Amino acid sequence: xxxxxxxxxxxxxxxxxxxxxxxxxxxxxxxxxxxxxxxxxxxxxxxxxxxxxxxxxxxxxxxxxxxxxxxxxxxxxxxxxxxxxxxxxxxxxxxxxxxxxxxxxxxxxxxxxxxxxxxxxxxxxxxxxxxxxxxxxxxxxxxxxxxxxxxxxxxxxxxxxx
Amino acid sequence: xxxxxxxxxxxxxxxxxxxxxxxxxxxxxxxxxxxxxxxxxxxxxxxxxxxxxxxxxxxxxxxxxxxxxxxxxxxxxxxxxxxxxxxxxxxxxxxxxxxxxxxxxxxxxxxxxxxxxxxxxxxxxxxxxxxxxxxxxxxxxxxxxxxxxxxxxxxxxxxxxx
DNA sequence: CCGAGTTAGTTGCTTGACGCAACCCAGTGT
DNA sequence: ACACTGGGTTGCGTCAAGCAACTAACTCGG
Numbered sequence: 001x002x003x004x005x006x007x008x009x010x011x012x013x014x015x016x017x018x019x020x021x022x023x024x025x026x027x028x029x030x031x032x033x034x035x036x037x038x039x040x041x042x043x044x045x046x047x048x049x050x051x052x053x054x055x056x057x058x059x060x061x062x063x064x065x066x067x068x069x070x071x072x073x074x075x076x077x078x079x080x081x082x083x084x085x086x087x088x089x090x091x092x093x094x095x096x097x098x099x100x101x102x103x104x105x106x107x108x109x110x111x112x113x114x115x116x117x118x119x120x121x122x123x124x125x126x127x128x129x130x131x132x133x134x135x136x137x138x139x140x141x142x143x144x145x146x147x148x149x150x151x152x153x154x155x156x157x158x159x160x161x162x
Numbered sequence: 163x164x165x166x167x168x169x170x171x172x173x174x175x176x177x178x179x180x181x182x183x184x185x186x187x188x189x190x191x192x193x194x195x196x197x198x199x200x201x202x203x204x205x206x207x208x209x210x211x212x213x214x215x216x217x218x219x220x221x222x223x224x225x226x227x228x229x230x231x232x233x234x235x236x237x238x239x240x241x242x243x244x245x246x247x248x249x250x251x252x253x254x255x256x257x258x259x260x261x262x263x264x265x266x267x268x269x270x271x272x273x274x275x276x277x278x279x280x281x282x283x284x285x286x287x288x289x290x291x292x293x294x295x296x297x298x299x300x301x302x303x304x305x306x307x308x309x310x311x312x313x314x315x316x317x318x319x320x321x322x323x324x
Numbered sequence: 325c326c327g328a329g330t331t332a333g334t335t336g337c338t339t340g341a342c343g344c345a346a347c348c349c350a351g352t353g354t
Numbered sequence: 355a356c357a358c359t360g361g362g363t364t365g366c367g368t369c370a371a372g373c374a375a376c377t378a379a380c381t382c383g384g
Contacts, residue, residue: 010273010310010311011189011192011259011273011274012258012259012260012261012262012263012266012268012272012273012274013188013189013192013255013258013259013262014189015262015266016258016259016261016262016266017188017189017258019266021183021185021188022341023183023341023342024342026175026179026183027173027175027176027179030173030175038360038361039360039361039362040359040360040361043361048342048343049342049343049344049345050344050361050362050363051342051343051344051362051363051364052341052342052343053362054361054362054363055341064265074350074351075350075351075352075359075360075361076350076351076360076361077360077361078360078361085265088261088264088265089261091257091260091261091287091288092254092257092258092261093175094257095253095254095256095257096174096175096178096179096182096254097173097174097175097178098174098253099174099178099250099251099253099254100174100175100177100178101174102250103226103247103250104174104177104178104181106174110174111172111173111174112173112174125253126253126288126289126290126297127288128288128297135288135290148172149172184370185370185371186371200331200332201331201332201333202330202331202332202333205332210371210372211371211372211373211374212332212333212334212373212374213333213334213335213371213372213373214370214371214372215333216332216333216334217370236379236380237330237331237332237378237379237380237381238331238332238379238380239330239331239332240331240332
């Protein structure tokens with residue numbers, strides 16, 4: 001994605017996409033949500049160029065979606081945490097995850113599942129617990145590896161073994 | 163080969179974004195959902211370059227999100243319609259709309275609201291009717307102009323009057 | 325019959341964001 | 355002392371996005 005303004009658009013979807021519609025932005029938010037908080041961790045996990053990661057993190061901080069905080073002095077080391085606004089993206093991520101799983105399914109099954117921390121129930125495309133029916137938020141749920149992940153790991157090992 | 167893919171990502175969010183994460187893609191889907199079906203209509207409404215619109219439409223058709231159909235012969239004229247897969251993006255769009263309205267509010271109020279066709283109730287960020295509590299789908303809801311739209315129109319008129 | 329308008333694109337040129345690799349710097353382990 | 359790690363920045367080439375002009379098939383008004 002190139003420039004990030006959609007001139008003349010009077011629509012909250014367009015405004016949202018100005019902020020998180022750039023390539024990598026939503027994936028960075030997803031990774032931070034899943035506990036990846038450090039620069040190198042994010043860079044290796046995503047395979048994004050370091051300069052691009054750097055500029056995306058700066059933009060996400062500017063937009064108050066992430067917060068940068070030192071987790072140790074000497075040497076200074078930083079971690080990135082989600083703000084409330086950042087956590088507010090959870091329903092959109094869940095919807096995209098569910099859409100991908102439903103309409104472009106992995107033959108091995110979904111690579112990642114989201115479960116309700118409290119009761120262990122599966123989370124629907126609307127971010128609702130299918131077990132207890134509660135409308136959940138980012139902190140109420142956690143990701144667990146799904147059956148599709150195994151296939152991907154086998155695949156990666158086969159590639160590495162060549 | 164390295165075109166729009168997020169290499170090494172085993173995640174349905176990443177796979178979803180490969181398809182709809184490109185600039186304009188989601189806005190095109192939104193417009194088609196709101197009844198804009200023709201090339202020129204989309205081009206004027208979005209302000210996107212014609213060649214970019216052309217290539218996005220081709221990609222969305224290739225991914226089975228849109229369908230191209232002639233609505234008249236002689237001269238041949240085409241319209242673009244959403245498939246089931248395309249309609250399946252509705253919850254994600256609703257979540258992004260709600261996120262924009264909540265965390266980057268327009269001073270005049272939201273420019274667009276979504277209401278449940280059946281009972282007229284407002285639709286929540288999860289695509290649930292706040293009136294009757296039903297979990298809705300794309301066809302159950304319609305957009306209505308919100309208070310923020312008036313401000314934008316006034317603004318546009320002020321610009322035009324100069 | 326001629327020219328203007330509508331719809332649906334395609335072509336060609338230019339710019340700028342992204343990917344890649346290399347480099348930098350401070351501190352730390354060996 | 356030297357390499358390694360974490361957290362970036364710099365420089366360069368490529369490819370996608372923006373802009374404008376052009377094509378093409380058909381219709382309509384004078």
